[in-house]
Amino acid sequence: MATLKLPSTIPSPSEDCEQLRKAFAGWGTNEDLIIQILAHRNGDQRKKIRETYHETHGEDLLKDLDSELSSDFQHAVLLWTLEPAERDAYLVNQATKKLTASNWVIMEVACTRSSHQLLSVRQAYHAKYKKSMEEDVAHHTSGDFRKLLVPLVSAFRYEGDEVNMTLAKTEAKTFHEKICDKAYSDDDLIRILTTRSKSQLNATFNHYNNQFGNAITKDLKADPENEYLKLLRSTIKCLTVPEKYYEKVLRLAINKLGTDEKALTRVVVTRAEVDLQRISEEYKRRNSVPLDRAIAGDTSGDYEKMLLALMGHGDAC
Amino acid sequence: MATLKLPSTIPSPSEDCEQLRKAFAGWGTNEDLIIQILAHRNGDQRKKIRETYHETHGEDLLKDLDSELSSDFQHAVLLWTLEPAERDAYLVNQATKKLTASNWVIMEVACTRSSHQLLSVRQAYHAKYKKSMEEDVAHHTSGDFRKLLVPLVSAFRYEGDEVNMTLAKTEAKTFHEKICDKAYSDDDLIRILTTRSKSQLNATFNHYNNQFGNAITKDLKADPENEYLKLLRSTIKCLTVPEKYYEKVLRLAINKLGTDEKALTRVVVTRAEVDLQRISEEYKRRNSVPLDRAIAGDTSGDYEKMLLALMGHGDAC
Incomplete structure (x- = not known):
């Protein structure tokens, strides 16, 4: 179950865009307003906001967010604003780069998305990187890791319930x-x-x-x-049991000496519209602390507000 | 370039269905009429004919064709009437069966279709066989063959012209x-x-x-x-150079002692709407005999008529 909380009446994309422009305007940025809007819109709604923003202001919302915000908060907002397939393509691409390499992220995207979602990620990868995803994964891994990861990202599993x-x-x-x-x-x-x-x-x-x-x-x-x-x-x-996998990623990210913000952001952002509720339950059971309290204890400022908003805190408006 | 020849005005799907019913009616089947219609309709048109046939007569056109026709002619008409993705799924499925196993057919489908066409084949495979295509290919091959074929059928290649x-x-x-x-x-x-x-x-x-x-x-x-x-x-x-590959498949199928009808049918049926014209040129160049003449010399009856119709012979009506 998702944790994302939507307002009872959703403002039109142009109203949202106008508010976002207000948040960017003048000296200093109104981060609260940005969170209030973006952290309470689902994938389709965010997509429409981006399109309307581009039509109305001739600019890319992501670029404006990029220049207005900074550090972990910026990273969380940008990742969240991307469409899921585009976001996954980005995550996998980063995971094939030397400095941000991660076999984990590649495996996670390959195994926790539905077959059709994974296809969409591969299509988004073509569009964005002018290469195939498996091409980059194969090129940047080796040995047993490559042997496992390339077929994982190339899979198009049957999704029926039938069992032999x-x-x-x-x-x-x-x-x-x-x-x-x-x-x-x-x-x-x-x-x-x-x-x-x-x-x-x-x-x-x-x-x-x-x-x-x-x-x-x-x-x-x-x-x-x-x-x-x-x-x-x-x-x-x-x-x-993806929720158990994600619980562990969160546990390690939070318990680490110095929080692993990258992992924390990734899990909250990619699961808020999917199964973050279920992951939270698992977290509570395993750590005897509610996930939102654990996150609040380990983060601060706008970054904390953003993550908690995605977890369903605060009023959606 | 395709060899398929369409009439200048296409009858409506219901007119076509009515004609097909006439061809099936009474004692004996009117094979010429079946060829005249089906061998001169493109994929979209054949799809509509099948849908209309089902709506009007409550029966599956493929089943009726199956019971009316026989041997190589039957095989060619059925294969042709299937939608391309469905047909490729069928060809690959057959190629993973013990008695009709063929690494060649698997490779051919994986390498000569566009990335999106190959995806459609994988989707059609799910729908028809309740399994993934790579699952069956992996299960029915081994060693080096598996090592090559599984990633080939799982590929989603980038299709841009950019070259590094x-x-x-x-x-x-x-x-x-x-x-x-x-x-x-x-x-x-x-x-x-x-x-x-x-x-x-x-x-x-x-x-x-x-x-x-x-x-x-x-x-x-x-x-x-x-x-x-x-x-x-x-x-x-x-x-x-797919046309060179196909030229060779045709050459071997025709020159064999006893024609290889399966291969001949497969190439003509799967390429008639794609590049059979180009393959024919290649065939003529390599064998100094036009492909249609070679086919006419090696086949007979309705089967011959069907293949030649797909090669653009006869009047489309």
Whole structure:
């Protein structure tokens, strides 16, 4: 469930644009007003605001936001204002750059979006970067990581609920054999993980648990420091229990000595319209602290206000 | 250029449906009438005919065609009547079945369709088979073939004309090194082949030719009987000069002792609306016989009439 809170009556895009212009005008910026508007509009509404802004003022709202705001707050607002597919394309592109490289972000986008959303991300990637997403991912990764990530971002999984139980049993056995042999990047293991539907994989992992006595992610903990194994475990979590994966990302980001703002922003912004409510529940259960309180304790100023607004705090107007 | 010939005025879908019903009615089927109609309608028009047929008669045109026609003629008409994406999904599905397995057909669909067409095929595959296409391809292939084919069918290549010449040089060198080492299924070689845009690959292979003195397909002929190498060469041809690839498929199908009707039908049906004209020119140049004459010499009856109609023979009405 989403946390995004919309006002009972939505102002027209031109009214919103006018207010945003007011927020930018004069000496100093009215950050509260920006939050009040943008943090309480859904994807379609933000898209219309950007279009209207461009038509009315001949300028790109993102550019104006970029010049008016700064640091973590700026990053959160810009990321939020982008359309989801465009935003994911941007996140993956950043994740393939040397200084901001992250196999995690690539895997996360590939595994937690629906098949059609992932396609839209790939289309947005073409439009923005004049290259294919898999091309950049393949070019910037290597070894086992590449072997896993390229098919993950190229997948177009079937999304029906149908489950083939015979197949689930066979493939649970395959997983078990490969894991016993420590063949973690085995072709078959990666093939199953990157092509089967999420429902089918869920059945396979359930069967694994029943048949072999441990959750598969537990059996994949043989070498806790192995980065590839970590990514493999997270992949399985993202495909089957994304809220648990995200809870952990948030926990690590917040508990870190010096908050990891990049990760915190990414999760709040990309999930606010999807399942942030569910992630919050998971967070509360695991940390005995409500997520909004944890975020408030670790952030400040406009950045804090923005994140909390996306979590449903404050009045939408 | 397409060979499909449309009448100057297209009858309405309901007129076409009525004519088709007449062709099916009574004792014996009027095959000529079926050809006259269906072989002279484009994809959109055939789609409307199928829809109208279903609305008016409550039956599936394909099923009626299936019960009225037989053998190679039946196969050609059914394949032609399907929508292109649906047809390609069917071809790939057949190519993953034991008795009709064909790595060639899988590669052909993956490499000669546009990026968006290939996506549509993957969507049609979901709808028809309740699985993903890459899932079946991965499941039914193995070793080097799987390593090449799965990323090929999963690709969503950038389609712009932009070419990075520096990259083309680097990657031509990579190809040359791998080929010298006989590392034909090397990760980098497959990565480049399955992710770069067709324009970029074309530049890379041109540079290969200029720099190393041979066409890359020639250097890949080290072991002429190696099936994987054959597939690799065909992949390169499909990505850069599809008409030459198709010319060869037709040449082999026609020159075979006992024509290969499956291949012949597939090429004529899938290319009639695309580039069969260009393929015919290539065929004439290479075999000194016009393609239509070669087909007429090797086929007979309604099957012959159907293929020639798709090649633009006869009056469209």
